[in-house]
Amino acid sequence: MKYIITLCFTLIFTQIIAQDSFNPDEALLCKLSRTESKVFFSEHSKVPAVPASLLKLVTTSTALEVLGPNFRYRTRVGYTGDIINGVLHGNIIIVSGNDPTLGSDLFDSTSVDILFSQIKHSLELKQIQHIKGDIQIQFNSATVDYPAARLWEDMGNYYGGIPNNLNFRDNTIRITLQSTEVGSKVKVVDIAPDIDYYTIQSNAIAAAHQKDSAYVYGISQLQKWWIEGSIPANLEAFTIKSAMPDPSMVFVQDLRLFLKENQIEFSNNTEESTSTDGAFQLLCEVYSPTLSEIIKVTNHKSNNLFADQLFLTLAERYSGVQSWDNGVLAIESFWKDKIDYVSNFNIKDGSGLSPKNHLTSEGIVQLLEWMQNNSSHFDVFKESLAIGGQSGTLEYVFRDSKIKGKILGKSGSMESVVAYAGYYIKNDNNYIPFCIIANNFLSSSKSARKYIDKYLTAQFSK
Structure with a gap:
């Protein structure tokens, strides 16, 4: 027996609900219909929603x-110029490949120490002990220096940082704040790593609550960034995360410092540093984890940077140029003859952070069904999904013993959005695609998640 489950909450969802709870008769505008071979929850499945x-x-x-x-x-990684008696008269050249994992904390193999040690070792093999030049970054593609239709309050925070031509340290900085009595202004006491060209000013205040309600505002084109909101009062150190204004600048300063600490000296000769004479000589090549590893982290941890870089990589593969518009075209080009893509998808980025993304639950189910029935990489795709009640973004939902471990999927959430999609494992060979999206509700997200969890548990455990 074949099953397809398509679940969608209407965009007007719980606007009639005033209390912080759900009345299923009023809030859940989906219905169950049965045929001999399929089970559909298809009410409003073609209504576009923010995913x-x-x-x-x-x-x-x-x-x-x-x-x-x-x-x-x-x-x-390479160099230009000449090596004479252990001295490089030229520059270290980093040719970026847009790797989003460079110096990332999310893989054992991509740490900053491992990355920089590999570069240092390649210099030692050439017996380079002194560099009369500098470290320069070369980009393979045009700069994408603006976000894709996302909210201003998201852009400066760690989850809103956009891919850079050279991504580094997850494009994230950590800002340590200090607070005193309630109502007083919070101080910035440390920024790691350093961002020499940029300043971050705190307008945040100390509050009686125990939450992180501080938000960072800024984009790479602004030299001054600032913090609004609040953090708990009377704390010596409270760390928040921000987008990194210029990852390539941080990469250069951190690598230079690492090499100096490991007895490779710099004396920046302006003439040699800016010279374009001489061919590029390869020192080493640094490779990311495989795509299968990257998408597992992307889906398990809902990593926006990785997803948006994949989106831009698809754009470059499709058109030769990385841009948000070309990413949209690349996605459509692949799916338009496989599913009813045009009628069900209107996307702006690869991460889902833009509130201008719209799709239907019907479209997601069609995509999931196609992957299940047609993709030679379905096993890899399944491995990238979280497990209900056990891992990733589904660790704390679908924990009822009737369905725990039987849902593979992905969650989606932002203000007034709660969504889930994936597969219910009916048995070893029967994966049931599903998608449920709630938009524009007035009750809390916690209440929405609780009700959806209860509803899906009831349907899948029948």
Whole structure:
């Protein structure tokens, strides 16, 4: 027996609900209908809705099909100039390959120490002990220096940082704040790593609550960034995360410091540093984890940077130029002859952070069904999904013993958005695609998640 479950909450969802709870007769505008061979929950399944991070299912599945599970990003490290008696009269050149994992904390193999040690070792093999020049970054593609239709209050925070031509340290900085009595202004006491060209000013205040309600505002084109909101009062150190204004600048300063600490000296000769004479000589190549590993982190941890970089990589593969518009075209080009893409998808980015993304639950189910029935990489795609009640973004939902461990999927959430999609494992060979999206509700997200969890548990455990 074949099953398809399509679940969607209407966009007007719980606007009639005033209390912080759900009345299923009023709030859940879906219904169950049965035929001999299929089970559909299809009410409002063609209503466009904001999917939040469910969009990562579209991005990661497309990347898997177009790039392949063994695809890796490559960063080339080399030099120009001449090496004379252990002195490089020229520059270290980093040729970016847009690797989103460079210096990332999310893989054992991509840490800053491992990355920089590999570069240092390549210099030692050439017996380079002194560099009369500098470290320069070369980009393979045009700069994408603006976000894709996202909210201003998201852009400066760690989850809103956009891919850079050279991504580094997850494009994230950590800001340590200090607070005193309630109502007083919070101080910035440390920024790591340093961002020499940029300043971050605190307008946040100390509050009686115990929450992180501080938000960072800024984009790379602004030299001054600032913090609004509040943090708990009377704390010596409270750390928040921010987007990194210029990852390539941080990469250069951190690598220079690392090499100096490891007895490779710099004396910046302006003439030699800016000279373009001499061919590029390769020192080493740094490879990312495989795409299968990257999409597992992307979906399990709902990583926006990885998803948006994959989106831009698809754009470059499709058109030769990384841009948000070309990413949209790349996704459509792949799916338009496989599912009813045009009628069900209107996307702006790869992560789902833009509130201008719209898709239907019907479209997501069609995509999931296609991956199940047609993709030679379906096993890899399944491995990238969280497990209900056990891991990733589904760790704390679907924990009822009737369905725990039987749902593979992805969650999506932002203000007034709660969504889930994936597969219910009926048995070893029967994966039931489903999608449920709630938009524009007045009750809390916690209440929405609780009700959806209860509803899906009841349906899948029948």
